[in-house]
Each structure stands twice: as C-alpha cells, then as structure tokens.
Ligand SMILES: NC(=O)C1=CN([C@@H]2O[C@H](COP(=O)(O)OP(=O)(O)OC[C@H]3O[C@@H](n4cnc5c(N)ncnc54)[C@H](OP(=O)(O)O)[C@@H]3O)[C@@H](O)[C@H]2O)[C@@H](O)CC1
C-alpha cells in the first residue's frame with residue numbers, strides 16, 4: 176500500500192471529482208458515510224453520548240456529515256463547532272445547513288475555554304477539528320481544547336488524522352496534538368502514523384476507501400510503501416521441487432565473543448530457519464563447543480584468538496555474509512573487519528558491533544561491497560550518521576547516506592523502515608514483545624539467510640523484516656508479549672511462512688486493518 180503526501184491527496188481529490196463527474200461535497204458525503212458505518216457497525220444503536228468536535232474546514236465538514244447520519248439513525252449526538260476562524264470551507268457550510276434539517280439541536284459554537292463541555296469517561300469523542308489541511312501549530316484556546324480532550328478518559332476517534340498532527344511534516348508542539356485511541360483515515364495511511372515521534376498519536380488506525388481515482392493513485396510516486404501481507408506474498412520466492420542444499424546458498428555468520436556467543440547462535444539458527452541451504456558460523460575459539468553443541472546443523476570455523484575475532488579467514492565462497500553480532504570492539508577485530516570487507520565482493524549484512532566499529536572508523540564504509548545491508552537500531556544509527564532534528568530529518572539523512580554509500584539501511588523500531596536511495600519501505604508486522612535481547616541478532620540472521628538464497632539485498636531486507644515481525648507476532652499470540660524471547664521469534668519463522676499463504680476470512684473490502 177502506498178503512503179501519499181497531503182498535497183498528493185488533494186490532487187487525487189481534484190482528479191477524482193473531475194473524472195467521476197461528482198462534486199467535492201459528494202466525496203465528503205462518501206468519507207462521512209464511511210466513518211458513520213464504522214461507528215454504526217460497532218455501536219449497533221447503543222445510546223452512548225457521542226461528542227463530535229468539528230473544525231471549520233473540510234475535516235469539520237466530515238464531522239458534520241457523521242453527525243447528521245448518526246442523528247438520523249437515532250444516536251445521542253452533540254455537535255460542536257470549534258470556531259477558530261470565520262473562513263469556513265464551502266463544504267463545511269453546506270453540511271452545516273444540512274444538519275439543521277435533521278435536528279433542532281443546532282451545533283454548539285465554541286469560542287473559548289468557557290464552552291468546553293463536560294464529557295464522561297464512557298462517552299465517545301469524534302475529533303474532526305483539523306485534518307490534513309493543518310497549516311500551523313494549534314495555539315490559544317484550541318490547543319487548550321485538545322489538551323482538555325486528551326485528559327478525558329472517553330474513547331477518542333480521529334477523523335482522517337489526529338488534530339494537530341501534520342500528515343508528512345515534523346511535529347511542532349506535542350502538547351497540541353490529539354492523542355487518538357483510533358484513527359479512521361481516508362484512502363491511504365499518513366506518514367506521521369509510522370514515525371516514532373508522531374506515531375504515538377495514532378497508535379491504531381483503519382484505512383477507509385473513499386474511491387479516489389485509482390489511475391492517479393497507481394501512477395503517483397508515493398512517499399513510502401507500506402509492507403503488509405499482500406506485498407510480502409509477492410516477494411516470496413518459491414522453493415524448487417528439485418532444489419538441493421546448494422540451491423539455497425551457504426551463509427556465513429561472523430559473530431560472537433567471550434560472553435556473547437548467544438548472538439552467534441541466534442543469527443546462525445535464524446539463517447537456517449529462514450531457509451539457507453548451509454550455514455557456517457565463524458567465531459572466536461571459545462565458541463567452538465558452544466556452537467557445535469547448540470546447532471549441530473551448522474559448520475563452525477574458529478578464529479586464532481580465544482575470546483574475540485582477529486582474523487576472519489575461511490576457505491569457501493559464501494553466498495552471503497552476516498557480520499557483527501556480539502563481536503565487540505577490540506582493535507584486532509577492527510583490523511579483521513577491514514580485511515574481510517576488502518577481500519569480499521558479495522554484499523554483507525552489517526549489524527551491531529560491526530556498525531559500531533564502522534562508526535568509529537568511518538574509513539571502513541568505503542570498503543563495503545555495494546548493496547550491503549546495514550541494520551542499525553536508533554542508537555547505532557545515531558553513531559553512524561550523527562544526530563537528527565526530527566524523524567523527517569532522520570529519513571533525509573539516511574536517504575543521503577544510502578545513496579552516497581550505495582547501501583540498504585534498515586532502521587529498526589516498532590515500524591522498521593528500510594531505506595534504499597530515496598525509497599522508503601515501512602514494515603507493518605512486529606510487536607512490543609520483540610523488544611527483547613537478541614531479536615536484532617535474529618533479524619540479521621534472517622536477512623543473511625535470504626541473501627544466501629538469492630533474494631536481492633533490498634528484497635531480502637524488506638521481506639526479512641516482514642517475516643521476522645510476523646514470526647514475532649505469532650510468538651506473542653502464543654505466549655503474550657512479556658514472555659517472548661528472541662529464540663521464540665526464530666522458532667516461529669516456519670509458522671510465518673505458513674501464515675504468508677494461509678487462507679483467511681475475507682476482510683471488509685472497504686477497510687484495511689492495521
Ligand atoms: N483530500 C481528500 O481526498 C479528502 C479530504 N476530506 C477531508 O478534508 C480534510 C482536509 O480539509 P481542509 O483542506 O479543509 O483542511 P482542514 O484539515 O479541515 O483544516 C483547514 C482549516 O483549518 C484552519 N487551520 C489550519 N491550521 C490551523 C491552526 N493551527 N489553527 C487554527 N486554524 C487552523 C484553516 O484555516 P486558515 O488557515 O484558512 O485560517 C482551515 O480553515 C481532510 O483531512 C479530510 O478530513 C474528505 O472530506 C474528502 C476527501
């Protein structure tokens with residue numbers, strides 16, 4: 176699924192009106208009707224008070240449509256107009272008139288703090304104050320209203336986007352954004368829903384299809400691609416009936432040091448579980464018995480040093496190399512990395528201490544084979560590219576870094592974002608159960624294992640991140656977030672493959688669940 180900018184959505188809106196020969200009011204009616212249906216399906220006529228806060232633009236117009244339809248269906252509705260300006264939009268005015276036909280309780284005009292209503296915790300708040308047309312940070316009493324609503328325990332449903340959030344620009348004041356419990360967004364999710372600083376305001380959302388022109392949406396270059404099951408299914412490469420272990424490559428995992436041999440075990444196992452034909456672990460001497468005992472399927476080569484890596488030499492040609500998990504920052508290890516990067520031509524997966532060593536010895540970057548995959552968590556990324564002002568600045572810096580060094584960068588997080596050149600791929604699987612030691616080691620093993628099977632570096636990254644998250648989701652469903660350990664993610668990679676093509680109940684066609 177594509178993520179578009181606010182400007183592109185306005186353009187899509189315009190094209191749709193022209194091509195479908197409808198008015199923009201018709202489009203607003205579609206949007207409002209979808210929100211109404213979502214609520215109606217869940218409330219089923221329940222007499223719960225619904226407070227709808229409408230701004231004076233088209234987002235407010237949507238709120239008025241929802242209000243009218245709810246009133247027509249007998250719901251207990253109070254509509255407020257957050258009267259922050261006299262410049263009301265055409266479609267706001269049209270729907271302001273229309274709502275007067277269905278109720279004697281005209282919308283309440285709010286002009287300041289004295290007008291803030293009492294809201295009970297069992298009530299529902301619909302936030303239609305600002306949508307993607309927000310053009311400055313909310314201030315004055317409107318900011319206070321947002322804070323007032325945030326303090327309420329009532330369920331908060333945002334229309335299109337939580338008010339105060341820009342769809343694709345940095346946050347100015349986090350005190351001036353509505354903290355929605357759920358957001359119903361039109362046609363395409365907004366970039367702000369996926370970035371750490373802003374995603375907290377839209378922790379869950381549904382995308383409502385309002386029938387914007389498909390040709391326009393198809394041809395428009397998105398800000399980012401969202402990777403869900405349909406995309407992952409397209410990336411999957413079928414296992415051949417007559418394939419043998421050589422067909423699926425020989426991955427080399429260069430990992431571990433004294434006290435951190437678990438990292439090598441996790442990555443090696445993950446490379447196997449994702450489908451590598453053969454996996455060799457390269458570890459310091461102290462890891463020999465540990466690896467051979469923990470993973471009998473793996474071959475093991477040891478360094479001359481007992482406790483850390485000093486010379487990474489091997490006598491076969493791996494089809495992919497994953498390096499860095501738990502290797503530490505010994506000087507000899509940095510030299511060993513230098514030689515490894517210089518001698519190899521195939522793309523690497525670079526993780527953990529290999530990233531930290533690169534950050535401290537930037538010359539190593541130049542030695543990396545093109546299209547290598549770097550998998551930093553936010554701390555490692557900061558060491559690699561320096562501080563950023565905000566999430567958007569971070570993305571721009573990573574794009575530049577990716578272009579300059581011709582590498583894929585996987586920014587790990589709740590929504591992991593893979594960056595390649597100026598393209599962004601946002602993953603949708605994964606959960607807080609995965610915030611546990613070693614889950615990153617599992618991911619680097621997964622990506623290395625996919626590379627070894629012939630997936631190209633970008634596909635291996637995007638598909639690997641999806642599968643790793645999906646395995647984490649299955650593990651969490653089985654045992655709850657808290658109990659998940661990295662090994663459980665790896666153990667469920669097989670289930671994640673099965674889930675990729677499992678038959679499921681058809682979803683409501685008009686909405687995509689997040
Ligand atoms: N595009 C689509 O496909 C469809 C879009 N639809 C809906 O339209 C929504 C976009 O509507 P929109 O363009 O009218 O903008 P909106 O978000 O209501 O806000 C603009 C108003 O707020 C004001 N304002 C802004 N910032 C402010 C501030 N800090 N403090 C105070 N005022 C501020 C600004 O005032 P001004 O700058 O003119 O003073 C202006 O009046 C979109 O999110 C979706 O819900 C659907 O109906 C159909 C399909």
Ligand SMILES: Nc1ncnc2c1ncn2[C@@H]1O[C@H](COP(=O)(O)OP(=O)(O)O)[C@@H](O)[C@H]1O
Pocket residue numbers: 552587588589590591604605606607608609610611612613614615616617618643
């Ligand atoms: N809240 C979360 N939601 C989804 N995925 C998460 C969450 N927290 C962590 N993860 C995933 O778990 C992995 C953690 O990696 P990392 O921080 O390198 O762990 P470690 O260094 O312990 O191996 C990443 O793939 C990250 O995306």
Ligand SMILES: [K+]
Pocket residue numbers: 234302303304305306333334335336337338
């Ligand atoms: K809103």
